[in-house]
Amino acid sequence: MTDSSACDGAPVVDMRGISVEFPGVKALSEVDFRLFPGEVHALMGENGAGKSTLIKALTGVHRPSAGVIRLNGEPVAFPGPARAQEAGISTVYQEVNLCTNLSVAENILLGREPRRFGGIDGRATRARAAQLLDRIGLAVDPASTLGSHPIAVQQLVAIARALAVEARVLVLDEPTSSLDAGEVAELFRIVRVLRAEGVAVLFVSHFIEQVYEIADRMTVLRNGTLVGEYLPTELDRLELVSAMLGREAGTLEEVRRRSEHRVPDSAPVLTARGLGRAGAIAPFDLEIHAGEVVGLAGLLGSGRTELARLLFGADRPDTGTLTVGGKTVRPRGPRSMIAEGVAFSSEDRKAEGVVADLSVRDNLLLAMQAARGWARPIPRRTAESLVDEYIAKLDIRPADPDAVIGTLSGGNQQKVLLARWLVTRPRLLLLDEPTRGIDVGAKAQIQKVVADLAAEGMAVLFISAELEEVVRVSDRVVVLRDRRKVAELSGHDISADKVMSAIAAQDGHPAAVAS
Incomplete structure (x- = not known):
């Protein structure tokens, strides 16, 4: 210190x-x-x-x-x-909290506008805003509408607003x-x-x-x-990563991974070439084979979720191509990718996962019913059989299909979300932080399920902020830093130390950690 x-x-x-x-x-x-x-x-x-x-x-x-x-x-x-x-003390947040329908000058001086004859003096407002913009060297017309400018300019206008209060x-x-x-x-x-x-x-x-x-x-x-x-x-960068994660480089314990450390010889289930989205993640290449768990590692903000959303069609890429099952696809949204056999379990269990007021049964069958269309309800006998099968298979507790899912523990809610996608029989499962916020026992169960799914031939992309977890379950590990793929590790080269080194490596030197 x-x-x-x-x-x-x-x-x-x-x-x-x-x-x-x-x-x-x-x-x-x-x-x-x-x-x-x-x-x-x-x-x-x-x-x-x-x-x-x-x-x-x-x-x-x-x-x-x-x-x-x-x-x-x-x-x-x-x-x-x-x-x-x-x-x-002024704060500028990640999400710009300004009024895009107002002018740049009005946003900068909102609530502090110069007044004349009891009203706002527009000319003085624009002149004062111009002074503040000039102070930071931002060449923007104060009279222009804020929403006509890109987010970067809006961010700088927010800084100019902060300076308006000295x-x-x-x-x-x-x-x-x-x-x-x-x-x-x-x-x-x-x-x-x-x-x-x-x-x-x-x-x-x-x-x-x-x-x-x-x-x-x-x-x-x-x-x-x-x-x-x-x-x-x-x-240095490696020491910083160690400090943030609470692990010492060089002394991290190597954890035992699945015994199968081979990439199948079959054609990949999914291939991305130069896939990217401006402002989200730089163009990347990725292959995932049947029976393989590919781990995605990186610090928060490194682009892990953004990569998964591109693969699932939740966001549309600006560049590159995506092939699923040997067929080039153009994602038109999640529904089109579900039809291709791709499933995505979001990291935000509350906002994008469980429907808290519905039952375990309704939550578990939600994706399957959506894929069929609401005009074709799942036959009752099929629905009951699937629900009973996956409650038992994933050890969901309580084992009551009619229980309101909001009353279940976080770990059991996560199991229901996993079951929701497994009933659709996907060939590729994208799991974004599937064990976040759950207890150790539930975490171990979900890791075992992932290993079993791969052993049965499913392709899995596994995203986690916990390095040991990624190392434990993965056959290959793709490392992201600053929204860019910087390394790919496989087999016995996979270790928490090497993942950390890739995260911490300076630009232009990622290859050294992937050897």
Whole structure:
């Protein structure tokens, strides 16, 4: 951990011993965080590490249960984001929260417009907005409609709006997630301008290369606790990944995988060539064979879900070709891919998975019924036989088809979702975080089901943030970083160490970790 001698002057933000608790959950535990004027400070950590909670504690969204926050040396306790903004702390979120139907100038000064004769002075509003745009070097007509500009420009307009309140602290929460390389470069140019003016920038990102490019210091959180505060020169990329994941490179235990480590000689079930989508994932090549589990590894934000959505037709590719069963297909949506024998179990169990108020039976049969069409109901005897078969096969508890699925544990809900797709008899199963948020016993059961499905000849794409899990179940592992495929490991080359090395490798040097 770096000491205060590495930073000039006193911190503009000093958070000490911050704890935030929710019913049954301690989201932050005695976390310290410092932010100095004229620096870019990256806040790093995986999903659930506590980054968003720390930001919300700073900006008044959450009230800490312990600890103190000082702004310019004075204790503060903001009752809400508006008061934090008045004190000079502005936040620009990943999803731009502006009014696209209004002009650029109206968005920048919304609620603070210059007034004349009791009304808004449009000319003065545009002039003031032009000054703020000029400050960050953004050549945009203040009178133009915000929605006519790309998301990158809208992101920069949001920064100009933050400056309208004379922000001394600017929080950028995943600002580059929807930007291409050129747009990121423009954003970083503006961030450097603000840093030179003395603005303190808190930068949250999952893109490691971007962090090393722009950050002066880094704070790493894991599971709601502080791992450390570092200078980029004190922590190389592999050490950073280790700190975020809580594993030491070189000492990670090799876990036993399935005994079959062979790629079948048959033609691949699915082949992607140069498949990609701008702003989501760079063009990639991928093959998946029958009887094979291909693991997809990478940090949060690396493009794992985006890749799976392209394969399932949930998003349409901009480039490349997709072949299923030897036939070139043009995905027209999930229904067209289901017809080709591709199934996708989403990572968001609540929003895109279970229908909480329906029964286990209805949830389990949902995909099969959708594939048949609602005008052709599944025969009752077939439905009952399938439901009983998969409740027993996956050990779903309680073993009651009429139980409301919302009353089941997370692990059993996940088993129902898995069964939902298995009844459609897919040839390729895309599993996005199938074991997230479930207990160890249910996790082991699902891993065994995946191994059994592959042994029976099904092709499986297995996505997980847990490296040991990916290593355990996979015949091959594809590694993603910054929405790009950077390595592919197979057979005995698969290890958590090599996966971590691929994630942490600098651009231009991925091949060394895949040998």
